[in-house]
Structures are given as structure tokens and as C-alpha cells.
Amino acid sequence: MSDTPKDNAATQAEMRQFTVADDDDGIRLDRWFKRHMPDTSFNIVSRWARTGQLRLNGKRVGPGDRIEAGQIIRLPPPEVAAAATTAAKAPKPRAPREPLSAEEAELIQALVIHRDRQAIVINKPPGLATQGGTKTDHHVDRLLDGIQFEADNRPKLVHRLDKDTSGVLLLARTSRAAQHFAKAFSSRTARKVYWAIVTGVPSIEDGMVELPIGKQPGTGGEKMYVDEKEGSPARTRYRVIERAGNRACWVELQPYTGRTHQLRVHMAAIGHPIVGDGKYGGAEAFLSGTISRKMHLHARRLKVDHPDGGAIDVKAELPEHFADTLRNLGFEEARGDALPIDEVKFGETPEGKRRAIAAKAKDARKARRGERRGRSRP
Incomplete structure (x- = not known):
């Protein structure tokens, strides 16, 4: 295929087909559109x-899927594409945000556990969603106006926590900080430590779960599952901190990848679901007695590294129900903080190695294209 793809459809009413050229081998599909159909926006491709x-x-x-030389890309007919482009260009009025009540502003300000010129960290309570959605009007993103403080703009979310997961949530106060933190999370240089109570006790007390995760069919993307064939690589380290006989244990979890619901899926997959996680653990995820x-x-x-140098290293206090469970099971909170945090380099993770290989292949393709251009000059 040449640099400009040709429409192979017999008529404009038919679907269009393009063959992936050697020069495009290994690139993401959205990158293919940027190269060959720059007028087709990412939103249209996603639609x-x-x-x-x-x-x-x-x-x-x-x-985001990668393509290979020789594969056939099929697109809608030109008139469908034109209609989509016109619709995409039409401005959509954005409803103004309702001002926060005094109670809402007080709530979000009380959650702040770290604040500097570049970042804010809050301790998100369980039950508060990070962002809005269907039937979700009360969430962290809506409350961010309440912690703008002296800055010109409201802080920005740079990662998420599930609605029922509590703890450290990092916010960027400047565009530069948002780019810095986003890179830290995508490259896995930011280290996150989670605590969980799980049912039973793993036979290996310091282990690594490496199971690929995908969206479970028929759930509309609401639930994930271990998908050995087509799932995305996912890696979690766990360490048992204390155990309550064979009934339950307190574990530390460190995700080396950032898949949706990764910790919940992985612990359930090895037979030790997180207490209270009925979505992935079913009835086995609940303990009898006074345990919440x-x-x-x-x-x-x-x-995580700070944009201005140094590092942000912050801890979030436990929610009341979690702290009560530790006491009920006879666990001492100080023991959890005694474990050293992993200092894992991005290139040492499976995801890092995969991206490193992809980046190397991309550089090789660029070099080949440069050689061809050089040979074609008089």
C-alpha cells in the first residue's frame, strides 16, 4: 500500500477496504488514521x-489495537464517514457545573492529606465515586472546585480508584504536573501500596499473580475476568502481613500494571477474594460475625516523583470499617507499614518489556523509511 490509501470499494455505497502496508506494520490503529486519514478524528474512529x-x-x-502488514482494514462508506465528521464538528453545549454547597466544600477540604504548588492528595472515602456516570451525581470530580484554593484552575484527576475502594488519590494542580504524573503512572514508576483483608490464607505468603485480564462478555464492560487468550497482561505482588488462623488474612498488594479491577480479579482468581467484594468473590467474600x-x-x-524534584510519599488513614476489622481480628496496624515498598523499574515488568520491544521495533521502522528516502534522492 502506498502512503495514500486507495478506496477499493466497487461503489460508494459499499464498505471501504484498505490493506496495511509494510511501513505500517506494528503501529496502533489510531496512528494509522493519523498517517493516512488525518481528517478522521479519534472520536470518530472510537465511535x-x-x-x-x-x-x-x-x-x-x-x-489502540496494533495492526500488522497484510491485514485488511474495513471502514464505513464515504457518506457515513462524512456524516460522522459533520456531527463531530457540531459544537455541543456544555452544561455549567452547579456551584458546591457549603457542606460539599467542607467535605472535600476535609479529605486533603497533602498539598503543595503542584499536587493535592486526598484520602477518598469508600462509597464516593471518582468520576460521574449513570445515576452518579456525587463524585470527586464534581467536588474539585472546593479545593482549587489559590490556584488559577481546579485540580485535575490523574488516576482513579473504584467507588468502594478507599485511600490515596493524587490530583495535579497544573498542566505540567498532570503530564508529569500521567507519565509516572503509565511508565509504572509511581509505586502504589494497597491493604486488603481477604478470605482464607494463600499457601505462598509472598507471591506474584500474573494473569491477563479482559472485559467479561455480556457485562457491558462493567466486569473483568481472567482471559488467558486475549486479556491484557496484569501483574500483582501480594504479601501476607498477618493471619487470623485459616479464616482470613491481611495482605499488602502492589500492582505492577494498572488494569481495571486488577487487584480484585487477581485475589479472587487465586481463591482469596477481598472481603466485601461480592462482585468477584460471591458469597465467599463475606465473613460471619461482626465483620463489616x-x-x-x-x-x-x-x-511518586515530584515535578519540582524530590518525591511525594504519602499514606492515607484507614476508613472506620477497615480499622474495626483489624481490631476484631487482632491485627496491629503498625505491622503493615513495616514492610518496605518495592522499587521496581518500569523495564523490569512484563508490560515494560513489551513496550520496550515495541519502541525498538518502531525506531527500526523509522530508520528503514529514512534509508529509503535517502536512496530516492538524486
Whole structure:
């Protein structure tokens, strides 16, 4: 295929098909559109993928999936593409945010556990969603106006916690900080430590769970599962801190990748679901007696490089129900903080190695293209 793809459809009413050229081998699908169809926005590509109008060798595909030389990309007919582009360009009025009540401002300000010129860290309580959604009007993102303080702009979310997971949530106060922290999370140089109470006791007290995770079909993306064939690589280290006989134990969890619901899926997959997580553990995720039925998963600590030098290293106090469970099971909170945090380099993780290989291949392809251009000059 040449630098400019040709429409192979017999008529404009038919779907269009393009063959992936050697120069495009290994790139992401959204990058292919940037190269060959720059007028087709990412939102349009995402919409086509979501509705099944975008296919790769006849199969549904996402904008972030990588393509291979010789594969066939199928697109909607030109008139559908034109309509989508027109709709995408139409400005959508944005509803103004309702001002916070005094109670809401007081709530979010009380959650702040670290604040400087570049960052704010809050201790998110369980039951408060990070962002809004269907039937979710009360969430952290809505409350951020209450902690703008002296800055020109409201702080920005740079990662998320599940609604029922409590603990450390980092916010960026400047665009530079947002880019810095986003890179730290994507490259896995930011270290996150979670505490959890799980049912039973793993036979290996210091172990690594390496099970790929994908979206469970039929759940609309609401639930994840271990998908050995097509799942994304996921890696979690766990360490048993204390045990209550064979009934339950307190574990430290450190995710080396950032998949949706990763910690919950991994612990359930090895037969030790997090207490209170009925979604992944079913009835086995609940303990009898006075133990709370709420989720026992808490983001205890975050360590990340600061944009201005040094590091942010902050801990979040436990929610009341989690602290009560520790006491009821006879556990001492100080023991959890005694464990050293892992200092894992990005390149040592499976995800890091995969990206490093992909980056090396990309550089090689660029070099080959440069050689070809050099040979073509008179």
C-alpha cells in the first residue's frame, strides 16, 4: 500500500477496504488514521469501533489495537464517514457545573492529606465515586472546585480508584504536573501500596499473580475476568502481613500494571477474594460475625516523583470499617507499614518489556523509511 490509501470499494455505497502496508506494520490503529486519514478524528474512529463499523480482518477492533502488514482494514462508506465528521464538528453545549454547597466544600477540604504548588492528595472515602456516570451525581470530580484554593484552575484527576475502594488519590494542580504524573503512572514508576483483608490464607505468603485480564462478555464492560487468550497482561505482588488462623488474612498488594479491577480479579482468581467484594468473590467474600460487609480494599500509600524534584510519599488513614476489622481480628496496624515498598523499574515488568520491544521495533521502522528516502534522492 502506498502512503495514500486507495478506496477499493466497487461503489460508494459499499464498505471501504484498505490493506496495511509494510511501513505500517506494528503501529496502533489510531496512528494509522493519523498517517493516512488525518481528517478522521479519534472520536470518530472510537465511535466506528464501538458500533462495529470498523473491522480488522473481519473482526471488531479498538483504536489502540496494533495492526500488522497484510491485514485488511474495513471502514464505513464515504457518506457515513462524512456524516460522522459533520456531527463531530457540531459544537455541543456544555452544561455549567452547579456551584458546591457549603457542606460539599467542607467535605472535600476535609479529605486533603497533602498539598503543595503542584499536587493535592486526598484520602477518598469508600462509597464516593471518582468520576460521574449513570445515576452518579456525587463524585470527586464534581467536588474539585472546593479545593482549587489559590490556584488559577481546579485540580485535575490523574488516576482513579473504584467507588468502594478507599485511600490515596493524587490530583495535579497544573498542566505540567498532570503530564508529569500521567507519565509516572503509565511508565509504572509511581509505586502504589494497597491493604486488603481477604478470605482464607494463600499457601505462598509472598507471591506474584500474573494473569491477563479482559472485559467479561455480556457485562457491558462493567466486569473483568481472567482471559488467558486475549486479556491484557496484569501483574500483582501480594504479601501476607498477618493471619487470623485459616479464616482470613491481611495482605499488602502492589500492582505492577494498572488494569481495571486488577487487584480484585487477581485475589479472587487465586481463591482469596477481598472481603466485601461480592462482585468477584460471591458469597465467599463475606465473613460471619461482626465483620463489616463493606469492601476491605484501601490505597494505603503512594510514592511518586515530584515535578519540582524530590518525591511525594504519602499514606492515607484507614476508613472506620477497615480499622474495626483489624481490631476484631487482632491485627496491629503498625505491622503493615513495616514492610518496605518495592522499587521496581518500569523495564523490569512484563508490560515494560513489551513496550520496550515495541519502541525498538518502531525506531527500526523509522530508520528503514529514512534509508529509503535517502536512496530516492538524486
